[in-house]
Amino acid sequence: METMIAYKPENHLTLIAKVEAFAGDRLLGREEKSHYHQFKVKGQDAKGLIQFLRDDPELGFAYFIDLTAVDYLRYPAPQPERFGVITTLLSPLLGIRVQVKAFVADGDPRLPSLTDLFAGANWTEREVWDLYGIEFMGHPDLKRILMPDDYEGHPLRKDYPLRGRGERGNFPVYHATTQKTQGGG
Amino acid sequence: MYSYEKEIVERDENTVHMNVGPSHPAMHGTLRVKMEVKGERIMNTEQEIGFLHTGFEKLGEHRSYNQFITLTDRLNYFSPLSNNIGFALASEELLGITVPRRCQVIRTILAEMSRLADHSLCVGAMTMDLGAFSSILWTFVEREKLYDVFEAVTGTRLTSSYTRVGGLAFDLPADFEKRVTAILDSMDKTLDNLRDSFYQNRIFLDRTEGIGVITKEDAMAYGITGPMARASGVPYDIRKFRPYLCYNELKFEVPLYKEGDTLARYKIRIDEMAESISLVRQAMKLLEPGPINFEDQKRTLPDKTSTYGDMESLIHHFKLVMPGNDHGIHPPVSDIYSSTEAPNGELGFHLVSDGTSNPYRVRIRGCSFINYPILGKLLKGSMLADLVAILGSFNIIAGELDR
Numbered sequence: 148m149e150t151m152i153a154y155k156p157e158n159h160l161t162l163i164a165k166v167e168a169f170a171g172d173r174l175l176g177r178e179e180k181s182h183y184h185q186f187k188v189k190g191q192d193a194k195g196l197i198q199f200l201r202d203d204p205e206l207g208f209a210y211f212i213d214l215t216a217v218d219y220l221r222y223p224a225p226q227p228e229r230f231g232v233i234t235t236l237l238s239p240l241l242g243i244r245v246q247v248k249a250f251v252a253d254g255d256p257r258l259p260s261l262t263d264l265f266a267g268a269n270w271t272e273r274e275v276w277d278l279y280g281i282e283f284m285g286h287p288d289l290k291r292i293l294m295p296d297d298y299e300g301h302p303l304r305k306d307y308p309l310r311g312r313g314e315r316g317n318f319p320v321y322h323a324t325t326q327k328t329q330g331g332g
Numbered sequence: 333m334y335s336y337e338k339e340i341v342e343r344d345e346n347t348v349h350m351n352v353g354p355s356h357p358a359m360h361g362t363l364r365v366k367m368e369v370k371g372e373r374i375m376n377t378e379q380e381i382g383f384l385h386t387g388f389e390k391l392g393e394h395r396s397y398n399q400f401i402t403l404t405d406r407l408n409y410f411s412p413l414s415n416n417i418g419f420a421l422a423s424e425e426l427l428g429i430t431v432p433r434r435c436q437v438i439r440t441i442l443a444e445m446s447r448l449a450d451h452s453l454c455v456g457a458m459t460m461d462l463g464a465f466s467s468i469l470w471t472f473v474e475r476e477k478l479y480d481v482f483e484a485v486t487g488t489r490l491t492s493s494y495t496r497v498g499g500l501a502f503d504l505p506a507d508f509e510k511r512v513t514a515i516l517d518s519m520d521k522t523l524d525n526l527r528d529s530f531y532q533n534r535i536f537l538d539r540t541e542g543i544g545v546i547t548k549e550d551a552m553a554y555g556i557t558g559p560m561a562r563a564s565g566v567p568y569d570i571r572k573f574r575p576y577l578c579y580n581e582l583k584f585e586v587p588l589y590k591e592g593d594t595l596a597r598y599k600i601r602i603d604e605m606a607e608s609i610s611l612v613r614q615a616m617k618l619l620e621p622g623p624i625n626f627e628d629q630k631r632t633l634p635d636k637t638s639t640y641g642d643m644e645s646l647i648h649h650f651k652l653v654m655p656g657n658d659h660g661i662h663p664p665v666s667d668i669y670s671s672t673e674a675p676n677g678e679l680g681f682h683l684v685s686d687g688t689s690n691p692y693r694v695r696i697r698g699c700s701f702i703n704y705p706i707l708g709k710l711l712k713g714s715m716l717a718d719l720v721a722i723l724g725s726f727n728i729i730a731g732e733l734d735r
Contacts, residue, residue: 149565151572151586180668181425182574210568211555213702215682215695217667223686224665233682235669239552239568246669267555270705278389293382293734302390309394 155242159184162245165206169199175227175250183235183244190232190258193249197234198264200245207240214261214271216279220305229253230281234261234268257282260289278303346370350716354383358461358720361730365707365719372716377708384734392694396660397423397497398633398652400694405491407679407698408732410453411446412492413482414674420495421576422670422681426663427631429498434622438504439495440578441615442485443672444608445512448519449478450675450727451559451601451608455526458598458724462539467529470522477515484511497661498632499625509616516609523609526602540595544710544722547592555702558677560726563600564592570673582614597725631661660689667693674699676727698732 166186167174173196175187188196200208212235219226228250237244251258260283261268272283273292280301283289291298298314300307353364362383368376388407392400404415417439424431431439456471479489484505486492494501530536546556551564561568569586571579587603589596626632633652634645651659663685671680677699684693703726710722 149567149588151567151569153572154574181670183669209549210552210566212557212678213555213669213680213682213695213697215697217684217693217695221686222684222692235680235682237568239566242573244669265555266550266553266709267702267705270701274701291382293385295382302387309390 152239153242158241158243185246187248190249190251194259208236208238210237211265211267212237214268216275218305230256259284260286262286374711377711382734384730388735389694396689402493406731408729411450411675413442413446416495417443418672418679423497425670426668426683429626432623435624436577437618441612444611447608447675449475451605454727455601461720461724474519474522481511496633503624539721543594543718545593554706559600563589563596565590582611584611594721594725657688700728700733704728
């Protein structure tokens with residue numbers, strides 16, 4: 148019987164030492180959470196760090212858990228940039244989770260796509276593009292996923308109102324044709 | 333503007349475009365798969381989702397923590413209690429609250445019972461999709477009994493909203509243990525029936541064995557969790573990874589299969605149901621009288637009977653439920669990722685708090701959303717009829733997929 152992946156908090160030391168040696172000055176900060184560590188980097192550095200986490204034989208963060216974003220427009224604590232793209236990974240080898248928070252500037256938010264590292268990033272990145280308007284460079288099929296294709300705006304941004312911008316009233320109305328069907332229809 | 337004409341693309345003259353869903357009896361909710369088929373073989377697929385998009389994550393930023401629990405019912409609507417518990421645990425982790433012992437035991441029991449309800453629907457619907465009709469009736473009878481108990485406990489069958497931040501809405505009814513024990517005994521027999529009818533069934537095996545194989549590497553790269561991942565040999569279960577509630581006191585094995593095919597995904601759900609039955613039986617022995625809510629009434633809603641009965645509780649109640657920033661629960665300015673093992677996999681909540689009574693951001697890591705994309709890869713090159721078998725074994729719930 149294969150042993151289940153179990154949480155091993157002592158392995159955090161290995162992780163921190165390796166990441167700090169790899170990233171050096173590019174690391175904007177590190178935060179200890181209840182059971183994982185969050186590493187903060189700039190948008191363009193995130194992919195390199197995540198590739199290192201996945202490919203290093205002593206780390207082995209090969210399990211993709213989640214990719215999401217946060218808009219810090221009205222956040223009380225100061226943040227380096229407006230958007231934070233958060234990737235969560237798990238290492239079956241070390242038995243710990245890790246989070247990489249990549250900060251992306253407002254205006255033309257973009258950062259490299261993770262789709263060639265993790266297949267699971269495909270849909271999650273499309274979701275972040277759809278709801279936040281953050282572009283992932285190198286994504287094979289970056290288009291809307293939850294909202295309709297002709298939707299304008301990115302609804303999870305903090306400057307987007309809860310009730311929308313009147314999109315609902317502007318939906319085209321389709322009327323059923325009143326033609327009678329011929330024959331046995 | 334959206335137009336169907338745009339979707340007609342240039343194609344090989346031997347292939348035919350086929351559209352399954354969004355409204356189709358075999359599609360388990362509003363899923364749409366566009367396919368290019370050559371004879372009965374699928375050459376290319378594209379999945380389209382979002383038909384049930386409700387904007388839970390946006391709504392969550394405008395609701396208080398306790399109000400959001402009612403929205404979690406609508407995520408995976410076959411196991412609403414699991415979602416309630418997952419969100420309550422995440423917000424308690426944000427607040428730094430540990431709920432009393434009795435509350436933990438009750439949550440453990442109900443989480444496992446909702447796993448039973450969810451899995452029994454999945455195996456029943458899957459076998460029905462493949463042509464067997466009796467099995468869904470057996471499992472629906474069991475699910476109905478479970479829902480009767482959920483109704484007695486929470487007051488509703490589907491939208492349970494049973495947990496509160498730091499506790500539960502109310503305590504268990506008096507005859508709870510007796511009713512649950514009776515269900516578990518009949519559930520055992522149904523599981524035997526499900527094993528006997530399908531494990532040796534030639535028709536069923538032909539449709540499922542070796543069909544839709546997910547490799548271990550693919551499962552990890554796609555982020556697949558839960559029974560689907562364990563059917564592919566990924567030894568990952570959050571109940572073992574980071575035991576929450578009472579799971580570290582209970583003895584249970586996590587079933588694992590190596591094959592990764594549709595049959596393994598069927599078998600693993602049956603095995604997990606057997607484990608859940610044993611877990612509920614063990615957890616019922618831990619039930620002892622005691623408080624169900626966290627004692628600090630500045631952060632936990634007081635018991636409803638005392639709200640009506642004494643002034644202190646009424647004041648606390650109003651302080652917590654009134655809108656505005658002077659009222660409600662105020663977690664510290666921080667963010668947290670917390671996850672539980674829901675019936676379909678890792679149900680994670682990424683909560684960001686800005687110190688006000690509403691969450692700043694609620695990210696729901698729905699298992700269906702992460703588990704679904706691999707379907708396109710599995711379908712490429714397989715037969716049209718396999719779509720139904722593979723999709724049935726995924727147990728994709730549209731509420732959680734589109735959120």
